[in-house]
Amino acid sequence: MSAVREVVLRHAVTDAPVAGDFEIVERRLPDTLPAGSVRVRLLWLGLDPYVGQTLRARHMGEKPPAPGEPLPAESVAVVLASNDPAFAVGDHVVGNCGWAEEAIVRVSRLRRVDPDIAVAEHLGILGMPGLTAWAGMTQLARVKMGDVFTVDAAAGVVAGTAGQIAKIEGATVIGIAGGADKCAIATGRYGFDDCIDYKLDGWEQKLPSDISVHFENVGQRVLDAVLPRLAINARMVLCGLAQHYGDGSVARLPVGPIIGKRAQLFGLVVYDYFARRAEWVAYATPFIRDGRLIEVQDVADGLEQAGAQIERVALGRTEGRALVRIGG
Incomplete structure (x- = not known):
């Protein structure tokens, strides 16, 4: 088993999240993948206002994660190993993988994305x-x-x-x-x-x-x-x-x-529109390529900055899409 770093809640959250609510722990990932799953390395983490609401049980009735459990947020990741024929090593995927360096994820929770478009944009303008x-x-x-x-x-x-x-x-x-x-x-x-x-x-x-x-x-x-x-x-x-x-x-x-x-x-x-994501991508892609659709990014570097970044989101202090760059 190999150890990876992951950000989790230090304690239950009842107010808008602040950096001190989070801590980095080490998790051990098994070397053998279950069928229908992949091991991924996270590249980018996207932090939306709904994340802070979810952490304190104020978003669409969703149950908040307990201290130590994986945290919600979409990420872009690259596949390191696969036990599913539909996904290959090197594929770029988007899904909820926790706030971690690496994760093992069921492929049913992932979607493959086009790496020819800047991968971080799959969390923002195409996400x-x-x-x-x-x-x-x-x-x-x-x-x-x-x-x-x-x-x-x-x-x-x-x-x-x-x-x-x-x-x-x-x-x-x-x-x-x-x-x-x-x-x-x-x-x-x-x-x-x-x-x-x-x-x-x-x-x-x-x-x-x-x-x-x-x-x-x-x-x-x-x-x-x-x-x-x-x-x-x-x-x-x-x-x-x-x-x-x-x-x-x-x-x-x-x-x-x-x-x-x-x-x-x-x-x-x-x-309500998740099933129609392909329509949005088809609409947006030509305008992204010709420059009529862009996104402005507010990037924090490193997993250890994730708690501070979601605090800035909660306080309305980010300028553009709030991201955390995790790996290359």
Whole structure:
């Protein structure tokens, strides 16, 4: 048996996770693989806001891992050894493999990915965040030419991808983000038409008065500003509530303005679209190759930085896709 390092919880988590909640342990992996499994070396770990929610039993009813158990998050890995004819040594795969250097994983929990596209992008723009944006924009809100589109948490990969899709489909795109640096990512990297800094006094007055599509990732602070500025028959995708994840507060929507605007509301849960991932990849790949779809990455180096990186995610301090680079 060989020993590998893995990050696990030091104790049960009830609040937003911080670096001190985690520790590195050694696990011993057997040399013999069970049938239908592979041994992989992790290359990249993707840390989404849902991970922190899962750790404290606040995500879709999922049971949180106990201290010492493998932690949730998608990773890109390379196959080192295989006991399944469908997977070969050297294949690149994505799946939930724990926060570890190496792991033994059932192939039913993995999907093979194209190594010709930068492998980290399979956790971001081609992974769950990108699928989320595609589902909200093309399957729910159905963004189209002439729409005025707003999205908050604009520097993040979900919002950044949603905004880029809106641009591709012919909309005017306005981001909402906290701070000049994050707004610069939205306009300078993602190509948004404008970005409004909600940390500045009077930011609400800079919002357009005819928003036809809004993609919500934050919560009450933004909703209160956006709702009065919706156009008649606006569509609003409710995707995330980052403002409320840490403090336990609840977002509420006033019914009167929604009725008055004849607005359509769409609740978005990306798990509903997992079976359609190939459609998203087929849509996105040509635009990735021609540069119209990109992702900005916020990379921490080394497994020992994973706890600090998820703390930054929970505090909203990451700029772009939060990743941990584990191996080469």
